[in-house]
Amino acid sequence: MGVERYKDKTMAESVATSEMNHEAAANDRVMFGFWVYLMTDLLMFAVLFAVYAVLHGNTEGGPGGSDLFSQPLALAETLILLTSSFTCGIGMIAARRGNKNQVLVWFGITFLLGLAFLSLELQEFAEFIREGHALSSNAFFSSFFVLVGTHGLHIISGLFWMFVTLVFVLVRGLNRHLVRKLALLSLFWHFLDIVWIFIFTIVYLMAYV
């Protein structure tokens, strides 16, 4: 009887370790794959940046970037997004520690900051549209709206993803699947930050060069 139990225990242990290995290997693969995905997304942005670089001067007599952009607004957007990356990082540390409440708090703050960024961006777009500009006005506006708008669309999907994940965290608690999901999400969020730095530089700052 005692021997039996002993046997079972080692078996259970070996199953547990193999499961851990399996899990760790799977995590490793998924993280790597997500990096590759991020690179493909970055290449899509590269196309949009190249297109903007080619077309931004083609305003066909309409106003150009330096006539339209508000530097304080762009700076505010940048600071908000950078802060959100910071809070997202802290949330991730909490997730690794398995602290569910802190995860909810820090990712919640990240979510709100993302929302604030988005509303500023939409405000800017709305103002341009009120002034009578649109996607179809000229090549400059086409490339501006599509480049910045694609980033905005990524932010929207990131926020949506964050919302759904947090709901699952709330319902299911912090299991290892959700921690992995949060890790991917934070990668995605930092990635959007980097893309925004380039947008800030190339679109908003270089308009004045």
Add this chain to the structure above:
Amino acid sequence: MKEFLIGRLSMEALPHEWFTIGGSAFFGALILALVVILTVTKRWGWLWKEWLTSVDPKKIGIMYFIVAGFMLIARGGLEALMMWLQQALGSSDMPGFLGASHGYLSAEHFQQIFTAHGNIMVFFVAMGFIFGLINYIVPLQIGARDLASPFLNTLGFWLFVAGVVMVNMFFFVGGEYAATGWLAVAPLSGTEFSPGTGMDYLIWSLQISGIGTTLGAINFIMTILKMRAPGMTLWKMPAFTWGSLCSMIMAVTVFPLLTATLFLVFFDRYFDTHFFTTALGGNAMMYTNLIWMWGHPEVYILVLPAYGVFTEIVSTFSRKAIANYTSNIIGLIGVSLFALSVWLHHFFTMGAGADVNSFFGVMTIFIAIPTTVLVFTWIATMYKGRIRMTTPMLWFLGFIAVFTFGGVTGVMLAVPPVDFQFHNSLFLVAHFHSNVIGGVLFGVFAGISYWFPKIAGYRLNERLGRYAFWCWMIGFSLSFIPMYILGLMGATRRLDTYDASSGWQPFYVLMLIGGIIIAVGVALQLAQIIASVIQKRRLHDSTGDPWEGRTLEWAVPSPAPSYNFATIPQVTTRDAYWEMKKQGIPARKFEDIRMPKNTASGIYISIFAFLVGFALVWHINWLAIVSLIGAIVCVIARTFNDDTEYVVTAAEVEKMEETRMAKVRALHAEKDTGPDEDMGLLEFIKLVITWALNVIRTRRWRNQ
């Protein structure tokens, strides 16, 4: 209201020309036949559970083969013959018929055909076959049980299928395909010059299948880099896996460019943006640049795995390790690196200036160097080898001849001043067909006949395979050598009619004859498969290693079990299985195996993706939004589902292996009463006729 509900759709969208009526009748009949067969044989559940929802890369690979083969015959190949027939009849002194002014196709219809031919052959035939091979073979070669993400793989496959359906959709709804040429250059692809839905069908079929390709490529990079058997370092990887890795890395590098570019074209058409328009600051030349940044590497994405296939074949059938493996692999890597910086040679005539043209001309000539290294390693592998002239080997030799021809003409075209003469001529068309048919398609045929025993459990009929090969070779020479000559004589590509005094007609007729011979070759390939099924007892492969192979895929039984390897092999050298056979195969130790569960999520997501595309073709905005939401919901449901695996216990694995062995032994013991050689053509025809007569007489499909 009507516009809100159904967008641009109207009664006129229904088929009303002979080719759309014919097409929808053909596809309708096909679907009906499938439904009847499945219902009568009660196989719906089997089809759904065993195949459609399967995440086994081996089954997905076979499904890729079926779809790609179907597209090759029913669309791409048929269109090639239609074009050749038109051109053979298209001399200006001959009267047209079927309402066409020359030949039998109107100019518009002819344009749609060459556009569709290009799209289908590249996206849905070549890509399909290559992905099929990679799916089936790569996990086996690296000693893996599965892919890194089985779900991404089925999703990629089903997005590919959604693209296939989209490219055929105009037969049912719409009546036209794009008439722009396969890359749809701007501003021709804009609404101003292509207002119809054909161009939208092109955008969305390429977009959806292209996204599938990107996902599939990410998955294979993860798999190859992270899931190799213990001991298999990168420099011990089989050549086909290397070719696939290079190809997939290129795919993730350039397919995002295609996706972004197609989105921009779509914005131009849907939201009146000005990226590639002629008015309001758009830049049409930027489109040409962007699309070729994807388009040129694309042909290398197709050909790199084919190079790998040939390396495996020449090494196996020469009974030698690859001569200078390192050079061979560096050749593959070199091709992939150079391939990213040559795209501009497609438009030397655009006027980028001498400096830019020279750079890209020189880079293009450079790419011949790693390719030549590859060719020499193959030839050196044969040197002093014990060569067996099997059909895969024949395809390899045919490839060397045709591909070298295409390569040399490619170097000619790479010289900008020369290219100014050849640009848009039939010489160019003949050049790239030499490379894609000689390189990719021959590679696929070689690969399929080489790995068929692994896939089916019996090898293919060699005799009919040889006939098919020679039909292809002769037909290819007869259709493409005149094409080179015509190009030199000044014939431009994509002509549906030409002046009688040019004297070109005999060449076009020769090309048609060559095309018919190729078609006979395809028919023989089908006959080869059927004849092999009939004779499968005789062709049965009980060892799992019919060719005395060198790489790990031959270490597992044929066909491979769902978990590939009951015991994961330990790799110490290149040609791991060859080494294992020399050292003695280690005893098997069974262990628990985790396998992914089947899933239909890929199918659901692809259906929604298809609906998004279809809705945007017809401007049905509500449907696009609803379908997009549907797709997102499916993605969430799938990604938050934690219960995606099941465990096959060691005892179960052992039992499965035992049953399999017993089955193989039983098959082996069963005496085959047929003749002791592969069936010839006459015998095959006789057999088919007897069977058909028997069916008619007894009204029974099988003799009980």
